[in-house]
Amino acid sequence: MLNYNQVIESIFISLHVSLFSTLLAFITSIILGYWIAINSFQLKKIIVSVLGSLTSIPPVCAGLLVYLLISRSGPLGWMEILYTPTAMIVAQFVIILPIMMTLIIQYVEVEYPPFKEELISYGASKFDLIKLLLKNRSSFYLTILLIGFGRAISEYGAAAIVGGSIDHVTRNMTAMIALETAKGNILTGVILGLILISISLVISFVINFLKAKN
Amino acid sequence: MKLFIRAIVLVLILFTSAQSRDYIIVQSTTSTANTGLLDVLTESFYEETGIEVRAVAVGTGTAISNAKKGDGDILMVHAKADEIKFVEEGYGVERFDLMYNDFVIVGPKNDPAGISILNNIQDVMKALSSDKYKFISRDDNSGTHKKEILLWKLSNISPEENANYIKTGSGMANTINIASEMNAYVLTDRGTWISFANKKDLQILYEGDEALFNPYGLIAVNPKKFPHVEYEKANQYIEWLIHGNGNRVIENFKIDGQQLFFTYN
DSSP: OHHHHHHHHHHHHHHHHHHHHEEEEHHHHHHHHHHHHHHHTHHHHHHHHHHHHHHTTOHHHHHHHHHHSSSSTTTTTGOOTTTTTTHHHHHHHHHHHHHHHHHHHHHHHHHHHHHHHHHHHHTTOOHHHHHHHHTTTTHHHHHHHHHHHHHHHHOOHHHHHHHTTTTTTOOOOHHHHHHHHHHHHHHHHHHHHHHHHHHHHHHHHHHHHHHOOO | HHHHHHHHHHHHHHHHHHHHOEEEEEEEEEEHHHHTTTHHHHHHHHHHHOOOEEEEOOOOOHHHHHHTTTTOEEEEEOOOOHHHHHHTTTSSSEEEEEEEEEEEEETTTTTTTOGOOOOOOEEEEEHHHHHHOOEOOSSSSSSSHHHHHHHHTTOOOOGGGGGTTTOOOOOOHHHHHHEEEEEEOEEEHHHHHHHOOOOOOOOOOOOGGGGEEEEEEEEEOOTTTTTTSHHHHHHHHHHHHSSSSSHHHHHEETTEEEOOOOOOO
């Protein structure tokens, strides 16, 4: 009844897309988040508020937004990334970036000022401070990675709209669960869901292990 | 900051240059996809020609609107009136008859509305419009929904006035699930019904009426309107489906020993 090859493929697609989107969002949120947190400028409060509200963007809306951009009739249609894993990575990136950025900005705004005073008296530059914060508080960043990844791998609406749930190509785990449910194979859907949760558990254990090591 | 922008551009270029269009995109419906037929056709066509088919399965209305935006090379749906309009408005080149099956009206085993003994669609729809029985509608612009609206129209009935006319706005599976939980009537295509694994106490109560005929059409998206479409490969697929081995694959496709789709040849 269930094609094991298809299941393995969908697991691979889920991991590939979500790991990529989480990593890209993480790097972007560190760069942009630090910059926003450390500096003060006129629009800062508005930007931080908007970022906060974007954490609750409905995934379907994010998916529609990306779809309108990359559709053939959209401004980025020439890139031809609609119905490819790249589009799914972009959609998930859009969803998890605000979450990661909000967390980092909040954290740095609290950690940075006292840190800064202490170390500037030792002659450290802004860049040195950032490097230190990154190294010493790595458990915090591991947590952000976990939250972002969890959101990305469990998401269905956005990736399905821009990915098209195409067999072998963009049918990730959540799309496969939706398809099996649509075929009436409820039990199969539940089993796939349990597999997905198990994978998340493994990743969570790994992250916590890394945190403990530090 | 400059380094960051350069890195992003590099990543974008890497991603986009990795894509090459040696595949065709088919905008199709959930009724063909959820039976498993599309996957079988894709495998078979790839074995013969090496051309990859990427089939997007959404509601008929969505498939048509996607194709109108140029997000597909082929349209494969079951809404003849809309398909003809699609070609007339210049979005498609020509409409071909691909395959057919029929719709069936499914309901609770004991058939409280007594439609199984009726012999024309008008009487059936009239019986179902009574507010004593629940009727579940997909209400999602799908081919099935469009057929349902047509049937009400044929019988001169406006179902909205019925308090027991329930609109789910969702796919066939979800709609059938609701019908079985509520012990209600629902219109479904036979293909989905045969392959559906959660029938519970529902069974086919009315079928065979010529009004329930369900034809699927095949249209290549117009390269004059969308120069980026893979017109040649699309035509290869269309040929294969109608005159080639695709025809045989469709005829041989069975679930539980029952053939789901029939071809014209």
